[in-house]
Amino acid sequence: MVSELGGRPVTARQWELQAADEWLAYRRDTNSDSAHFCEAVTRLIVRAVGENVGAAKRVIAQLGLTLSRCDELDFKEFDQTLAYALWHEVDRYHRVTQALDMLFERGALPIAKPARRLQMLEVGSGPAPAGYATVDYFAALGAWTQRQTAGFHSSDSVEVHTLDRGPAWRQMIHRLSEELLLVARSGAERPYVRRDRFFDVTYNDLRGFNPRELHNQTRDRHLDRMLESTWAEDGDGFVDFDAWFAVSDRQVAKALAAKAAPPSAYDLIVVANFITNEEMLQMLKPDVEVLARSLVPGGVLLILSAPGAKYTQIWEHIRELARRARLEQVVDEVVGAHREPATHALVASATINALRHLERLVPNAWTAAELPDAVRAEVVSALSVPASAPIEEAAARFGPYPHFQVHAFKRGHRAISLKERKRFSLRKATQR
Ligand SMILES: C[S@@+](CC[C@H](N)C(=O)[O-])C[C@H]1O[C@@H](n2cnc3c(N)ncnc32)[C@H](O)[C@@H]1O
Numbered sequence: 001m002v003s004e005l006g007g008r009p010v011t012a013r014q015w016e017l018q019a020a021d022e023w024l025a026y027r028r029d030t031n032s033d034s035a036h037f038c039e040a041v042t043r044l045i046v047r048a049v050g051e052n053v054g055a056a057k058r059v060i061a062q063l064g065l066t067l068s069r070c071d072e073l074d075f076k077e078f079d080q081t082l083a084y085a086l087w088h089e090v091d092r093y094h095r096v097t098q099a100l101d102m103l104f105e106r107g108a109l110p111i112a113k114p115a116r117r118l119q120m121l122e123v124g125s126g127p128a129p130a131g132y133a134t135v136d137y138f139a140a141l142g143a144w145t146q147r148q149t150a151g152f153h154s155s156d157s158v159e160v161h162t163l164d165r166g167p168a169w170r171q172m173i174h175r176l177s178e179e180l181l182l183v184a185r186s187g188a189e190r191p192y193v194r195r196d197r198f199f200d201v202t203y204n205d206l207r208g209f210n211p212r213e214l215h216n217q218t219r220d221r222h223l224d225r226m227l228e229s230t231w232a233e234d235g236d237g238f239v240d241f242d243a244w245f246a247v248s249d250r251q252v253a254k255a256l257a258a259k260a261a262p263p264s265a266y267d268l269i270v271v272a273n274f275i276t277n278e279e280m281l282q283m284l285k286p287d288v289e290v291l292a293r294s295l296v297p298g299g300v301l302l303i304l305s306a307p308g309a310k311y312t313q314i315w316e317h318i319r320e321l322a323r324r325a326r327l328e329q330v331v332d333e334v335v336g337a338h339r340e341p342a343t344h345a346l347v348a349s350a351t352i353n354a355l356r357h358l359e360r361l362v363p364n365a366w367t368a369a370e371l372p373d374a375v376r377a378e379v380v381s382a383l384s385v386p387a388s389a390p391i392e393e394a395a396a397r398f399g400p401y402p403h404f405q406v407h408a409f410k411r412g413h414r415a416i417s418l419k420e421r422k423r424f425s426l427r428k429a430t431q432r
Helices: 012-030 033-049 053-068 078-105 129-147 169-186 211-236 241-260 278-292 309-324 341-361 373-383 391-395 418-431
Strands: 002-005 008-011 118-123 158-163 266-272 295-305 328-336 403-410
Touching: 008 012, 012 078, 012 129, 033 053, 033 078, 033 129, 033 169, 033 341, 053 078, 053 341, 078 129, 078 169, 078 266, 078 295, 078 328, 078 341, 078 403, 118 129, 129 158, 129 266, 211 241, 266 278, 278 295, 278 309, 295 309, 309 403, 341 373, 341 391, 373 391
Parallel strands: 118 158, 118 266, 266 295
Antiparallel strands: 002 008, 295 403, 328 403
């Protein structure tokens, strides 16, 4: 993508590098979205449990498992997804926002033109923290760039596709998106309108998932349906005008059918806290390879995980897969989560507010809950702060959040074949 800055053409990369400081300062100053998101997550948990002591006990029973053994869980029960969301949803939303900032700072954030929606896929999505974070990020970025007289104008719209095999995530995403709509309606007016809510899990299993095949199959089905009636009339062997029109309109029909089909490639694919052991990687290797080849030019595969020697082997394999797909590694960094005190307070408060509701229904449940000792101590300490005190006081009882590792691989020029380049320039020429 090329635009102009001071009369000179600049690429998206150059623009991001130049605009990064200004954009990041603006985003941090005016970011009311994350507060809305936290509120919606707490409201969802509080409302789902209601005044039901049995429901509260069921969620409490899942708190230990969802904290330390979540890669072994099947997420068939809604209570399990609620416990997961209580610890992780707001935390992961902010980690993804941090990672998107890192991409911008390095000139590697994928940008779509305002007329197009950025296509995003979240793999092993769970409660879709990356999807929600990306929608909010681009809504703000799009609105900010619209106000700039020079430089890039970015799309403010993201189409989110989620992929997860846990059956209860569907209900979680639906209810969370509803809460977000309610929070947006009741809150103060915002400088931009969010249009991109999603309410479902789009795909279920990563094994065998192939966006290009899905795209082609759906496109061909649409095409057959569009041309069906004409072919039926055409069966008598006579040359008739319908058949002639069908052939000449085939290109148009094909373009329409391709538009109606799901994307064959994405601008952004996020895989967060998903591939956590060697065995899982071996099983999913061909599918991860497909993901690495399912990016549009300029698209990014963003992978977030815990850091540490335990994962070194896994990362070697993933780097190799990315190399084979000719992707360029643009980020490889370990960062501290929520280092800014305001973000730490926001993330911790969301968990504490939900815990307070459970504590009211089941007093002192934490002594029996299977939590790691350090976590139990923080929970008990935070809950001992009276609700009448500022929430920051309780949040300060939670220690710093752990570091996490950000890997990003970009599909740059190296990964675009000559044949593809010809196809793009042909498409551009016909769009003019
Ligand atoms: C630890 S959760 C991560 C959720 C979310 N990405 C986050 O960062 O909070 C891992 C998710 O991967 C899903 N999962 C595991 N294997 C899968 C597979 N083969 N296909 C699709 N989803 C899978 C699980 O159901 C679970 O929801």
